[in-house]
Amino acid sequence: MVLTNRLLLIFFFRAFWMKAIVDEVQAQSSSNTIPYRALNPNNPASKAVEPAITVGSSVTTDDTSFWISSSGNFAFGFYGESDGFFVGIQLIVSPTETVVVWTARPDLKRFSKDAFLNFTDEGLFVTPEKEAVAIPLFKFSSKATSANMLDNGNFVVFGYTNSAISGTSEVVLSTADTVDAKPGVVYGRSCSASSRCSGRTSSDSIIWRSFDFPTDTILGDQFLSCGSNLTSSAGKKDHSIGKYILNFPCGGATLVFYGLNSSGIDWDTGASGANYNYLNLDEDGRLYLTSSGGNEKDISHYKPNKDTPDDMIYRATLDWDNIFRLYAHNLQHKSTKMVNEIFAKICGVNSYSMLVSGNAECICMPGFEIVSRYPPVTECWRNKTLPSCVNLTNAAATVFHMEELYNIVGMDDLAYGVLSLGSLEECSDACLNDCNCEAASFVDQKCLKLKLPLTGGRIDTKYPSITFIKSAGAQSEPQKRREICIVAIILSATATISIWIVLIAFIGAYWLLFRRFREEWRKWELALTEEIAPRYFSYEELRKGSNEFKHQLGKGGHGTVFRADLPIGDHTVAVAVKKLHGPETEGEREFQAEMRLIGRAYHANIVRLLGFCHDSSRRLIVYELMVRGSLASHIFEIRGQRPSWERRVAILLAAARGIHYLHCECESKIIHRDIKPENILIAEDWTAKIADFGLAKLLNKNQTRAATRTLAAGTDGYVAPECEREVDGSEETQVSEKADVYSYGIVVLETICSKRNREALKELPKLSLCEKVRQSYAAKELLKLLDGDEVAAPELEKLVKIGLLCVEEDPNKRPVMEDVVMMLEGDVDVPTPPSVSFSLQTS
Structure with missing residues (x-):
């Protein structure tokens, strides 16, 4: 009996200790991995304890194996994608919706289903x-003791050190091996003692945290310090490294988008202000910049509604499609709701961008047309030259009219003048009567005057602005009729105001609310000022691209032109x-002239x-x-092989526009000095463009030169008489843009006669092509000038x-190129040449 009792007692104690051991093992296991699928994020009991993660803990790819925050809103561990798994942090929006907010080492290949993650005292493996x-995913700067998945989405690791966060946390990722390095772009960062890191529960013992290594997202209560980046994912359901980067450079207040496959800046928000250090996202969804001096700049203008619940979580993500x-x-x-977006689509000068079916498109301003689609920029220029508005202040409406655009945002920084005006008409008239004003934007009772080129504009339907674009020509009859109809409607409404009192009250209430909440509807101010500098090519690139310079296009006195196929953008x-030749000093002089002058010229023609x-003594221009x-x-x-008469006239008009731009619309006047048919090139669509600036000169206003042989630049038969005249040192002749006008006139006559001026001089030395045409005009025998071409007599005479x-x-009797353009366009009548009038009078 005693023996039996002893055996029962031993069995009882043994069972008791076995149960205690099993309970302890289960408790340790439950502290290491928590199945978040069984958690309710809104259950207060789940928020009571913040589970600590001890050294030695691990998780697997099982969908119930995660390190969970105390609220159950964030989970750290493996997440499945396509044919494998990544390690990261997920936001649990609902039992059926999770969002990846951070990925560890997105440069690595996906892990298999048999993978598991270990938390050791040295790092995460x-x-x-x-x-x-x-x-190794990350190695810590000192020995780790524990970790926590915090409720703000920050995964933190604690260590033995009692100092501030170490600045030596080692990131195993070498970005130079995974993405193209860019000057001034940092692809990773560590938390230093001087940086502000959110989610700190024990600031003296945190040695590592996920907030210091953002991938494509920043969460509420997180920040992006200057010099850091966000890198987009590769796709909606692919969180490997994508092809876009959002960089926040130090020294300003600008966010810059880069494309990994592009050598240039894709997009710049253009925010201006002090030197800001941090891009912050608050827990309430406010996105703003802060400086070390305490300055703040709100860049999202988002404000939550008053009834917004407390359990809202915000995130700002650079998505796979390059939209922030x-x-x-x-x-x-x-x-989940998207409350703000910025699309990084570049539109060139004089165009604006808008979202169409989720994609950004560029549209030309009214009165402009697309002239260039070189990637990634689309550029627009006027489709008709504006006449000079000097001395037309009181009659500007007879020469110009204003086109309207609605809801354009992003051009405020371009304004050279701001007026406080009370109506749209006053703003339109203020620009119409100002020669320097080519566009105006009316918003918030302010009129912003703008000059060309216009850049950075985008459509935002919540931005209440009206933009006026100055266009050539008086207001059209349909527009006048529309204004008359509007006036009639207003008068009728005034006469019957008693009938429409309810409607008027409704409109008044609408405008009252509109004015009250207007500032809440503002979006980002974009400034896509795109200054794309010419790219440098190595000689080897040009040699290979041109197939050893075998495909020759032409040859001139200063160089030979070859065709090449080169990678530009994507x-x-x-x-x-153009490969320059000749003595080294002469080649260098021609190279510098073309680079300096054509760099200033930026025009459709x-x-x-x-x-x-x-490269050494080799000088080439692309x-x-x-x-x-x-x-x-x-x-x-x-x-039979010449272009039609209409096409020849169009080519001459395009060339005249290009020369007019050089003479009047550049910052400094440019005289080409070598206008001839060989330097007027034709594009695929028959657009004519001026080329070869090797002999061109900058000429300041009222600048004069001695008319010596040194000025006889150009080609025989096209050089103006004043450039060939020899004078002694006491005489001076003013050389102006009229020298190019003379050369252009020779080109016009050669185009009409299909014969070179030099050939006419060889046949009849005393009778140049100009004299021959004058005599034919005086004798009313212009049709004899044509070599079989059929042309209407009025067009030929013009x-x-x-x-x-x-x-x-x-030179003083020659017209300026602006007048030539307007004559060709038919805006002004063509007078009889003085030399022809004199010949008729004497005869």
Whole structure:
């Protein structure tokens, strides 16, 4: 009996201790991995304890194995994607919706289903499969003791050190191996003693935290310090490294978007102000910049509603499509809403951007048309030259009218003048009567005056602005009729105000609310000022791209032009490469002249400079390719192969616009000094552009030169008489843009006659092509000038008169190129050339 009692007692104690051991093992296991699927984020009991993660804990790819925050809103561990798993942090919006807010080492390949994550005192390590070598995700600066998944989405690690957060936390990721390095762009950062890191529960013992290594997202209560980046994911359901980067450079208040496959800046928000250090996202969804001096700048203008629940979580994410979006997650209603977005789409000068079916598109301003689609920029220029508005202040409405655009935002920083005006009409008239004003924006009872080029505009339907664009020509009859109808409607409404009292009261209440909440509807102010500098090409690139310079396009006195196929942006573009030759000093002089002057010229009818090469004694310049060659290759062809008369006139008009731009619209006046058919190139769509600036000169206003042989630049047969005249040292002749007007006149006459001026001088030395045309005009025998071409007599006479006006011997009697353009466009009548009038009078 005693023996039996003893055996029962031993069995009882043994069972008791076995149960205690099992309970302890289960307790330790439950503290290491918590199945978040079984948690209710809105259950107060789940928020009572913040589970500590001890050294030695691990998680697997099982969907119930995670390290969970005390509220149950955030989970750290593996998440499945496509054919594998990443390690990261997920926001649990609802039992059926989770959002990845952080990814550890997105540069690594996805892990297999057999992988598991270990938390050691040295770092976080992933073992891809059993008996495999562990891969370090992050190594800590000192020995770790525990970790926590905090309720703000920050995963923190605690260590033995009692100092502030170490600045030596080692990130194993070497970004130079995974993405293209960019000057001034930092792809990773560690938390230093001087940085502000959110979510700190024991600031003296935190040695590592996920907030210091953001990937594509910052959460509420998190910040992005200057010099840091966000890198987009590769796709909606692919969180490997994408191709876009949002960088916050130090020294200003600018957020810059880069594309990993692009050599240039894709987009710049253009925020201005003090030197800001941090991009902050508050727990209430406010996105703003702060400086070390305490300055703040709100850049999202988002304010939550008064009835917004407390359990809202915000995140700002650079999405896979290069759009920076602010999201609000309502955990009470288990819903997600996008509350702000900025799309990084570049639109070039004189255009604005808008979202169409989720994609950004560029649209030209009224009165402008697309002239360039070189990636990634779309550029627009006027489709008609504006006449000079000098002395037209009192009659501006007869020469110009204002086109209207609605809800344009992002051009405020371009304003050169701001007026406080009470109505749209006053703002429109203020710009209409100002020669310097080419556009105006009316918003918040202020009129912003703008000059060309216009950049950075985008459509925002919540931004109450009206933009006026100055266009050529008086107001059209339909517009006048529309204004008359509007006035009639207003008068009728005034006469019957008693009938419409309810409607008027409704409109008044609407406008009262509109004015009250207008500031809440403002969005980002974008300034996409795009100054794309010519790219430098190595000689080896140009040699390979041109196939050893085998495809020759043309040859002149200063260089030979070859065709080449070069990578520009994401595309391979056919270009023209001009290889300068001659003595080294002369080649250097021609190279510097073309680079300096064509760099200032930026117009639809000026050949665009794409790049250059300055390699030892080799000088090469890269231009856009004009596939149809020069004007000379068309007008001197045999009959039947020449362009039509209408196309020839269009080419002359385009060339005149380009020369007018050089003379009047550049910052400094440029005299080309070598206008001839060989230097007027034709694009695929028959657009003419001025080329070859090797002899061009900058000429300040009222600048004069001695008319010596040193000024006789250009080609025989096209040089103006005043440039060939020899004088002694006591005489001076003012050389102006009229020298180019003379050369252009020769081109006009050669285009009409399909014969070179030099050939006419060889046949009859005393009778130049100009004299021959004058005699034919005086004898009313202009049709004899044509080499079989059929042209209407009035059109032929108009073009002949323009050519003869341009080749007048006295420079003061020649028209300026602005007048030439307007004559060709038919805006002004063409007068009889003085030399022809004199010949008729004497005869």
